[in-house]
Amino acid sequence: xxxxxxxxxxxxxxxxxxxxxxxxxxxRYAAGVFGDKWSFVLLRDVLLHGKxxxxxxxxxxxxxxxxxxxxxxxxxxxxxxLTRHIDSTSRxxxxxxxxxxxxxxxxxxxxxxxxxxxxDSCTEAPDSFAKAFRSDPKGTIAWYEAEIDKVDAALPDPxx
Amino acid sequence: xxxxxxxxxxxxxxxxxxxxxxxxxxxRYAAGVFGDKWSFVLLRDVLLHGKxxxxxxxxxxxxxxxxxxxxxxxxxxxxxxLTRHIDSTSRxxxxxxxxxxxxxxxxxxxxxxxxxxxxDSCTEAPDSFAKAFRSDPKGTIAWYEAEIDKVDAALPDPxx
DNA sequence: AATATTACTTGCAAAATGCAAGTGAGATGC
DNA sequence: GCATCTCACTTGCATTTTGCAAGTAATATT
Numbered sequence: 001x002x003x004x005x006x007x008x009x010x011x012x013x014x015x016x017x018x019x020x021x022x023x024x025x026x027x028r029y030a031a032g033v034f035g036d037k038w039s040f041v042l043l044r045d046v047l048l049h050g051k052x053x054x055x056x057x058x059x060x061x062x063x064x065x066x067x068x069x070x071x072x073x074x075x076x077x078x079x080x081x082l083t084r085h086i087d088s089t090s091r092x093x094x095x096x097x098x099x100x101x102x103x104x105x106x107x108x109x110x111x112x113x114x115x116x117x118x119x120d121s122c123t124e125a126p127d128s129f130a131k132a133f134r135s136d137p138k139g140t141i142a143w144y145e146a147e148i149d150k151v152d153a154a155l156p157d158p159x160x
Numbered sequence: 161x162x163x164x165x166x167x168x169x170x171x172x173x174x175x176x177x178x179x180x181x182x183x184x185x186x187x188r189y190a191a192g193v194f195g196d197k198w199s200f201v202l203l204r205d206v207l208l209h210g211k212x213x214x215x216x217x218x219x220x221x222x223x224x225x226x227x228x229x230x231x232x233x234x235x236x237x238x239x240x241x242l243t244r245h246i247d248s249t250s251r252x253x254x255x256x257x258x259x260x261x262x263x264x265x266x267x268x269x270x271x272x273x274x275x276x277x278x279x280d281s282c283t284e285a286p287d288s289f290a291k292a293f294r295s296d297p298k299g300t301i302a303w304y305e306a307e308i309d310k311v312d313a314a315l316p317d318p319x320x
Numbered sequence: 321a322a323t324a325t326t327a328c329t330t331g332c333a334a335a336a337t338g339c340a341a342g343t344g345a346g347a348t349g350c
Numbered sequence: 351g352c353a354t355c356t357c358a359c360t361t362g363c364a365t366t367t368t369g370c371a372a373g374t375a376a377t378a379t380t
Contacts (some may be wrong), residue, residue, distance in 0.1 A: 024284045026276030027204040027269075028222070035200050037191045044187040054358055062188070065338050070359055080279070092346040092357050101279050108271030109187075115268055116186030119240070119261050124184045214327055225369050230328055252326050252377040 033079045034105075038064055038072045046082065047106060048144070050151040052095040053087075076102075085158035097152055107141050193239045194265075198224055198232045206242065207266060208304065210311040212255040213247075236262075245318035257312055267301050 022032040034040050045051040045060055057069055064072075073096060076082045081102040087093035114133050117125040133140045182192040194200050205211040205220055217229055224232075233256060236242045241262040247253035274293050277285040293300045 023280050023282050026273040026285045029276040029280040030272045031197045031200045035197050037195050040191045040195050111268030111271050112190045113186040116189040120183050120189040122183050125186045
């Protein structure tokens with residue numbers, strides 16, 4: 001068994017309620033896919049911060065522990081939010097790419113950010129962001145989509 | 161000490177990372193406020209299903225256990241998403257009302273629902289919902305806002 | 321006065337999380 | 351060709367959170 005095949009084979013089990021019965025209702029479904037702190041933060045890293053490599057996620061400022069990171073990445077792959085690839089230029093590295101499904105979350109995600117900048121008194125997001133999104137949501141979404149495309153275009157050929 | 165004063169005084173402690181350091185970044189802030197299964201589902205009940213009373217939340221189909229329910233309601237009150245009131249017509253009952261802050265989440269919330277209806281193959285949401293939101297987001301939001309107003313208008317005079 | 325409701329609280333077992341220390345495959349240096 | 355390093359996880363164990371069942375106190379009902 002190679003290292004690349006073992007991902008998600010062990011470690012902590014999934015959070016409660018992340019089973020087949022936890023869908024049907026759209027809110028419940030969403031909660032099952034990204035309704036926990038770490039999945040949410042990882043999606044941010046992928047969609048907004050251009051992070052793709054395991055090591056990049058690990059180094060992000062929230063300091064997720066490595067077993068939870070592995071578990072959540074596997075969960076996001078399982079739920080079709082990310083795809084996992086071996087870096088062809090350095091076969092011991094792995095990267096994760098957002099899928100159409102996770103990219104389709106961008107509008108809602110940005111909506112949440114606008115809400116946060118309005119209600120978090122210590123927000124670090126510039127006022128210009130909320131302003132831009134409110135005056136031209138489609139344009140703002142398109143800008144983020146383009147950024148994602150740029151990041152993915154710079155990645156090596158995905159191996160599997 | 162009266163019963164009405166004891167809410168949130170004990171029970172399980174808050175989930176990790178729900179402290180003062182977990183803000184700044186808008187995504188982290190949002191995760192701190194409603195980035196867990198139960199808070200998310202409770203907000204759905206309040207914003208979309210017109211639920212207001214402790215007993216109503218308890219009876220909703222996900223069967224939240226009563227200690228977690230009390231804990232999450234207290235958390236949502238603390239974070240300014242809900243206000244807690246004693247029912248003046250039956251002083252052993254308590255209801256919770258959405259604030260401007262939680263109502264401001266409606267657009268993002270509905271965006272998430274549209275996403276779910278698109279990607280959950282067993283979604284129970286009608287196709288008409290996503291269609292309506294996509295063709296007229298503002299109108300759809302306004303409709304839900306009006307529903308919330310109706311529910312709140314039917315409530316007894318809030319006591320404290 | 322007795323019983324029922326309602327909104328929680330408490331105790332305990334089960335599960336998830338966090339941390340530190342592995343492990344094994346592939347890259348790198350010499 | 352072998353030691354060393356990097357990288358992506360895994361494992362074990364202590365701590366924390368969750369879930370369940372059984373209270374409890376205040377108010378309402380009969």
